[in-house]
Amino acid sequence: MKKKATLNDIAKVVGLTKVSISKALRDHPDISEATKVKVKKVAQELGYRPNLIARSLTFSKTRTLGVIVPKIAHNFFAHIVAGIQKTANDQGYDIVLSVSDEDDKLEKRHLENLVAMQVEGLLISVSMATKNTEVFEWIRSLQIPLVFFDRHIPGLGFNSVIVDDEAASQDAVEQLIDRGMKNIAHIGGFEWVEIGRKRRAGYQKALEKRGIEARPENVVDGGFGELHGYNGFRQLIKQGGTPDAIFAVTYPVALGMLKAMRELGNGYLNDIRVLTIGADELFSVFSYPQYYVDQPAITIGQRACDLLIKEIHGDEQPDEKIFYVDTHFVENC
């Protein structure tokens, strides 16, 4: 890599010092028009661009944001990153993107590295493995602005932008009930994972609110992946569930269910309507599932990034606030 032109290089050509060059290029009133024109011309010829690293050092500002996602090759997170990217760029920030791959050790290393890179703020959706909150407390003590999105850790004093899973689930299940479905099953995730717990709670509240008896045989515990949906459906049938609709905790689960329904035949595919949380562009093309809750990923990214930049500017305080992003119930048929 060739050495890039510096202020001094221009200075030598023009016959001034780097100080004057610096001022001339930034249209400082100190400098005469004639000089400015000359300096700019030479800068142009040399292909000069200010070294942002040097500038960062002198200003102690990098105009850089650190972003950590558990996965990037996932629609949901890719869309969130798109929202973050655009919002950041529009406000003059660049983003350094890191991926934790659901690994808490790696996440910690990324966090430390980003801090060492002097990012002005952090946006993170924590990995599922994250238990130890030490790094976060360290970041808090450094008073580095940090905003959680989608997956947050409460109690650390940071703000979060998330989806209200419980409300979204309750609303969606109520919508099914209003459409005449009464025997609604739930293939859910583990109680100890927040989205598992909250989505189930929403499901239960909806039944309760509409005065529908909750039948134990209509609920299956499991995980969040395709296999869990596949096994979950078989389990549901085995334990005597005869639903006219199923609320699948995630969309991989809904896909797994689809596979099981196909295999088992028996009219399941026609008789059972499916609801899930989380969308894919292809849902509408394939008309499955029949209902879903759209999580506005891009909006989550925008909001989180806006909030972070406000914190950086001091227009907003880290305060354990939770900003809920609106979801949409979609009828896909």
Add this chain to the structure above:
Amino acid sequence: MKKKATLNDIAKVVGLTKVSISKALRDHPDISEATKVKVKKVAQELGYRPNLIARSLTFSKTRTLGVIVPKIAHNFFAHIVAGIQKTANDQGYDIVLSVSDEDDKLEKRHLENLVAMQVEGLLISVSMATKNTEVFEWIRSLQIPLVFFDRHIPGLGFNSVIVDDEAASQDAVEQLIDRGMKNIAHIGGFEWVEIGRKRRAGYQKALEKRGIEARPENVVDGGFGELHGYNGFRQLIKQGGTPDAIFAVTYPVALGMLKAMRELGNGYLNDIRVLTIGADELFSVFSYPQYYVDQPAITIGQRACDLLIKEIHGDEQPDEKIFYVDTHFVENC
């Protein structure tokens, strides 16, 4: 944001100068064990991390790579970025991610900005709008390592990692022929866009090689989006095409075709098999299209990033070389 601990802060506590602290922390042989232990302890207590910006300035190395994609909220690019990210991280680099949004002006700004940020190398998939190659020539003159991936500009002296669209198309269409399909139509994109031209060429070569007459009514020109697929299929039928298979230039086109086939009914959905280039995880779940060419996006990212890092290390020269990534024909039924 609080002021972070610096070498000087540690120096004051320990009663040495920053030079010795710097050496102690990096286990320089100059320093005694006792001092090292003490220094490290204090560093730990103060939560010291070296300021990477300062380090970058002194070494003129940022350990940072600039990445520009046309879109990030797209499966294909999200996977490529995943491949880049991991490869870069594993070799000690961070990535600054920019999105051109298919806008050549924005792309240019990003490129200049990344250079100003002193990234050690650039990875870019150019926007569809890019015509002017000035920035790229400037980058070339600066001898900044740059590798194109997926979409490249030939003739500038940079290396590229791409898919061999023509070969992949030819192979895939031949596979259809070998499976007994003879009347294969093509709903394609514009001739003046590389993938449009190459995929069509592959299609034609396959027919030729297998001695199948190319019928003009079996080819429809258009674009690369869903709407083009939708209109394309209707057009195909109108002009008298009666294919037993259709090669759709992109997967949005295949989806648009699906919509049209459904609307028109007439057994099309059952009688016509569809082939496309580019996959989605949901394809296998929904068994449509019946055949597709899998572009190994993650591999593209890895290869491009590996190549770039080699160029940075001087182990590879920018030399207009084209590295083709293998594609896979997938039978999805």
Add this chain to the structure above:
DNA sequence: CTGAAAGCGCTTACAG
């Protein structure tokens, strides 16, 4: 074993 000097490229007071 420890430190004063010089430098990476830039900018901000402060002098002249």
Add this chain to the structure above:
DNA sequence: CTGAAAGCGCTTACAG
């Protein structure tokens, strides 16, 4: 209108 000095935080010769 122009420049010498000092500093951002770090590291690398070079002295002692």
